[in-house]
Structures are given as C-alpha cells and as structure tokens.
Amino acid sequence: MKTQIASVDNLSTEEQSYTQAIDLLKAGETVAFPTETVYGLGAVATNELAVSKIFEAKGRPQDNPLIVHIGEIEELMSFTKNIPQIAKDCMDAFWPGPLTLILPLKPNSLARNVSAGLDTVGVRMPEHPVALELLRRLKLPVAAPSANRSGKPSPTKAMHVLHDLNGKIPLIVDGGATGIGLESTVLDVTSKVPTILRPGGITKEMLEKVIGPVNESKPTDHAEAPRAPGMKYAHYAPNAPVYLIENSELTVRNAVEKIHSDSQKVVLIAREQYADIEVDYFFSLGKENQLQDAAHLLYEALRSCDETDADLVLVPVFLKEGVGTAIMNRLEKAANGNWYAK
Ligand code: TXA
Ligand code: MG
Numbered sequence: 001m002k003t004q005i006a007s008v009d010n011l012s013t014e015e016q017s018y019t020q021a022i023d024l025l026k027a028g029e030t031v032a033f034p035t036e037t038v039y040g041l042g043a044v045a046t047n048e049l050a051v052s053k054i055f056e057a058k059g060r061p062q063d064n065p066l067i068v069h070i071g072e073i074e075e076l077m078s079f080t081k082n083i084p085q086i087a088k089d090c091m092d093a094f095w096p097g098p099l100t101l102i103l104p105l106k107p108n109s110l111a112r113n114v115s116a117g118l119d120t121v122g123v124r125m126p127e128h129p130v131a132l133e134l135l136r137r138l139k140l141p142v143a144a145p146s147a148n149r150s151g152k153p154s155p156t157k158a159m160h161v162l163h164d165l166n167g168k169i170p171l172i173v174d175g176g177a178t179g180i181g182l183e184s185t186v187l188d189v190t191s192k193v194p195t196i197l198r199p200g201g202i203t204k205e206m207l208e209k210v211i212g213p214v215n216e217s218k219p220t221d222h223a224e225a226p227r228a229p230g231m232k233y234a235h236y237a238p239n240a241p242v243y244l245i246e247n248s249e250l251t252v253r254n255a256v257e258k259i260h261s262d263s264q265k266v267v268l269i270a271r272e273q274y275a276d277i278e279v280d281y282f283f284s285l286g287k288e289n290q291l292q293d294a295a296h297l298l299y300e301a302l303r304s305c306d307e308t309d310a311d312l313v314l315v316p317v318f319l320k321e322g323v324g325t326a327i328m329n330r331l332e333k334a335a336n337g338n339w340y341a342k
Helices: 011-026 048-058 073-078 085-094 129-138 158-165 204-211 249-261 291-307 323-334
Strands: 004-007 031-034 039-044 067-069 099-104 120-124 171-174 185-188 195-198 242-245 266-270 281-284 312-316
Touching (some): 004 011, 011 031, 011 171, 031 129, 031 158, 039 048, 039 129, 039 158, 085 099, 085 204, 158 291, 242 249, 242 323, 249 266, 266 291
Parallel strands (some): 004 171, 031 171, 099 185, 266 281, 266 312
Antiparallel strands (some): 031 039, 099 120
C-alpha cells in the first residue's frame, strides 16, 4: 500500500484532502489526522473490520481499548448510556478539548474491538480544527489511538506518522505540528470518585475546580491496560535505554563525565539551562518553567534519539505539578522506571 500525504494548510488542496479522507473512512479504511494533542489513526468506530486495521497497522495489543472521537455531543446517544452529571459538567467545561471521558457503553452499538470487551468506552471531542472538520463532515464516531507503532512515542508531526506507518495506511492528513504534544487526560467517571487513568493537559487541579475531588490512579494500577492485570506495555521508548536523573546541573555533569570515561555516547534531553554541558547530543525541552513547551517538544526529542548512535539517554526530572505530572508520567514509562546510577 502506498501512503499518501494530504495537506490541509492550503486553500487550493484543502477541500480535496477532506473529501479524500472522508471517502477512505467511509470505505472502511484508516486515516491519520492531527488533533490538538497528537496525531491519531482513525477508523469508523462501528466498523469492526476497519477498526481491526488500526490494531494491525500499529501492532497494538488487542486488549488495549481505543478512544472514540466525536464532532457533536448528540453522537453520544448512539453508543453510551446513563451519562453521569459530572461527565456532563466536564463536557461543558472542557469539550472540545484534550479530555477523554470513560463512559458506560451501550451494548451492541460500536464495533467490539473498539472497547476490548469492556462495558465502558473512552470518548473525546477534539479541539483541533482539522479533526473537528473531519468528524463533523463524516458524522460518525471515529476510533483513533495515537498514530505511532505501538511502544513508540506518539506522533506530533505528520512526518512521525509516515516514519512509523509508511506503507501500512493509505492516508495522512497533514495539519502541521500538534499543539499540546501529549495525549489527552483520561478520566474515568464511572467509578465512585472520578479517577484520572492517564494525566494530560487538563490537570487534576483544573478538573477539581469543576467537579470536586478527583483521584489519580497509581502507576501500579496499569491504567494503560484496564482490567488486564500483569500486562505492562513498553511506551514512548527510543532504542537506547532512557534514564531519569535528578534535576541538578552538577549531578548531570558528573554523570556525563562518567559515561564518557566508559567510552559511551549520551543524549541529554533537558531544559535549556543544561545546554552548555558537553554531551554527544542535546535535544531541548525549552526554557525552564515553561512546562507547555516541554510537553510540546518531548515526543519529538524522544524520537530524535533513534537518529543518533548514542548508548543511553539522560533526562533530568520535572516536578509533578500541573502539566509536569503528565510529562513525568510519560518519562517514567519511557525510562521503564529506571534512574541513572553511577
Ligand atoms: O490525545 C489522545 O487521547 C490521542 C488522540 C489521537 O486523541 N489518542 C490516544 O489514544 O492517546 P491511545 O489509544 O493511544 O490511548 C488510549 C488510552 C489508553 O491508555 C487506553 O487504555 C485508555 O485510553 N482507554 C481507552 N478506553 C478505555 C476504557 N474503556 N477504560 C479505560 N481506559 C481506556
Ligand atoms: Mg498511544
């Protein structure tokens, strides 16, 4: 299969790009498209064969359910039931936007492989103009995980999708770089106390202002594979091992010295105050205290590691506050929990 790229930046090709994407989706194919978080790989959520093509292209484990994207609230009626009031309050406050709500699934409504056999479904209304335009023209719910090969960092540019899925999907709608850069916050509103299963751009503090107390699931809860205990998937990982390290210039300098004395090459992914440390490769996460920038740059930096011949990757940690919680969630997964030890 040849993977085409359709631009929507340009008025003369825009209309044709949307038509091509809609036609493919309606014909049961997959299409990659930008959202405000990361690029998604979409298929019509009521078409089991189309959805199976997502799992195949990504190499995704079948027991990891997909998020369903909608363009209008009314679409919820066809595949969810008993929507709790707090969910409605969240929709009013944060949709369209980077918040996925886990809602009760109406039986026999969506393709079975969307929700991996669970009786709940994750839904969001994305805020990106291209995603919204596609969904509103299509008028059907679209299942869309991040458009990367399973285990790799999520794509924040069309080129990342092409790198991972070239020849495996028919079309990538190119809308430029995504904004937030980390996947949506996943909030389970079917539990007694609403629980964040995956932190993202909509923070605990922002949610609590609207719906009161919110729990955070601990890393040991395996939120990435709900109700599949014991399963833990590699995530966001470059080929070279990633190590977390204390957010201290001195500690990082000492570590780099030690690594070089062992004749190894190192990538440093860090904020700009680290830029003058002499490493083999440095990928910036922006200025200190600009967490939004770090979130925006993180996945591209992790991907860039695979273009180097480095033996290991060091990342000074972030405070788990605000968006820092989401950044650290992804970094802990990329590092598989490992810290650099001399
Ligand atoms: O920002 C995003 O959410 C992106 C863009 C494309 O919208 N999508 C995305 O999808 O990140 P994906 O498939 O890579 O992540 C879906 C997450 C997984 O952690 C999955 O386990 C969880 O949502 N999830 C989906 N349905 C669920 C359910 N019914 N119960 C619990 N967790 C669920
Ligand atoms: Mg993903």
